Amino acid sequence: MDSHIVLSGINKSYGNVIKAHVLKHISLSIEKGELCAIIGQSGSGKSTLLNILGLLDVADSGTFLYENTDTGKMSDDQRAHFRNSVFGFIFQFHHLLPEFTALENVLIPWQIANGSISSKAKARAKELLERVGVSKDMNNRSTNLSGGQQQRVAIARALINNPQVVFGDEPTGNLDSDTAENIFELIKEINRDVDSTFIIVTHDRHLAAECNRVIEIADGIIKDDIRLEQKTKAERWGVLSPCYCRLKQKVSSVS
Amino acid sequence: MFELKTAWRFLIEGKFQTILILTGIALGIAVQIFLSSLISGLQIDLVDKTVGRSSHITAVIPDRNGLSIVDDSVPILTKVSGLAQSERPVRGWRPVVEQLKSSGLFTSVSAVVDGSAFIFKGDRSRSVLLRGVSIGDAAGIYKLEKNITKGTATVSSTNILIGQDLAEELGLSIGSTVRIATPSNGGDLFSVSGIFDLQNRTINESWIFMDLRKAQALFNYSDGVTSIELQIKNVFDAEVISTYCSNTFYQFKWISWQKSNASLLAALKSQSSSSSMIQVLVLIAVTMGITSVLAVSAIQKRRQIGILKAVGATRSMVSNVFLLMGAILGFTGAVIGCVAGYGIIAMFIYGTSIQTGVALFPISIDVKTYLISILIATVSGLLAAAIPARRSASMNPVEVIRG
Ligand SMILES: Nc1ncnc2c1ncn2[C@@H]1O[C@H](COP(=O)(O)OP(=O)(O)O)[C@@H](O)[C@H]1O
């Protein structure tokens, strides 16, 4: 089996007095180049799982092997290095630095890795901004951009260091549905062009239906792990539509 | 460098806060610069007035039991020389003086024959201190070119210099003839060639400068002298050089000006320590100001710090951002403060000299003071940033990312 990302027996709890067991013994493996959606109700533990996968957070127990490297043994700085050079992040609230222009924001991960900006890096950043369609406004402060534009800049920033894995935590969650569709289309396109793995948390089943694989989390466990590559659009929707889910729930509660 | 750029942007973005704290730092540093310049100017002036026209280090003949150097109400030379008369003069002094002159340590070296004498003018007489000197050497120590008020700074076997108070008392002027007698000589006639003012009443009414050989003859000292007077460039080196001389030329007893001016030194010291106290207080205020501003900044920039950490900034990068912010605030504030302090000093000099043409107080403007102020303020800025830097560096990015 491909050992790109392998989780086994991951547990995570919050709170000291009243313990909330958020992730319960999660085991999961993700292959290189996958476009993988994580869905589930709010509070089910999607973000917690994504943060652990992205080395932003650490599990209480269980192992997370990345390319056969045990990430549990990493130091703070090693994890920071991974987040910078191996992973890319797209957050729900864009999270650009208001003190910097769009172009400068895209270059932040590069500068963290390399210190200074080479003309090559600048060219690459401009190319990425072109790709996401914000090249006209690249010298604007990030606060002067629309939400959709900011998220596009955030996508460019996530890609600047040629990451092996791109994580998105509801990257379209804060956008109107048309813009959300556009952004998701862009993510899909990029996933086709580069050979990076994309792991995207979303609560939008329409968007999830466009991915190769959908992992559904409920109450801290993996409730469903559906591969969609071979399926037609109708079949995908059949599997993922909320009605279907409700039906399935009903059936399982009856039986 | 990314940390520097980020620190800079953070400061520029919080314009109001940044300007406020910079004004605070600048004011503190300006006051500090002004006060320390004023105090050190006053000190330099005081020291110059005290020792500028006298010997800094004096070599005398050792083992004089009667010698008292504790009484500092009287200038040292008067005391030491006053007692010299009863002593056996030093004869082998010429090679010592040559060596001292060629050492490069001294700006003036003057061999002296001192002794008590009486001066007579008509039916009036006075007890005086006769000081036999090579006039060129003595002129260096007593700045005679500047301090001669009448006549010229020349002596010969028949010409002498007297102080202005003595001249007044005895009604003497340039060309007046006087008789001078010593215990071993009934008296010779001299003509006054110059009248000096060494800005010390005791000296002005009792000192007489005379040709060295003539004085030796009057006291029957053949080629002996009673002391060697020395001046150095930096008066505060006197102790060290005096000790050095004691170890090299042990046939003399070497006395620095500090030994005989203990109370002046104590005054200078307490002035200096009050000046340092002010500087320390200003620095504490500056450091606390920077700390509080950066603590606020650390909270305001929490989101940004979280994002930077999420995309891979290490702990040291984050803490460098804050350290640099502190250093930039300290440095910039101090530079503005130095300019402002200099401005206040220039205004003060201008303001106090408007009527008299000379500044009321002497003010020392020392580049070193400015550079040290800037350096210390920068280091204080760094220290002030330490706590906010640590706190930000250890922040968990997940808290911010969750939104
Ligand atoms: N820092 C925290 N402290 C306490 N509880 C937390 C913390 N972070 C998340 N939780 C809890 O963990 C559960 C899962 O959260 P999360 O992973 O954000 O869910 P999702 O992203 O699926 O909405 C929620 O019940 C949430 O309240």
Ligand SMILES: [Mg+2]
């Ligand atoms: Mg979430």
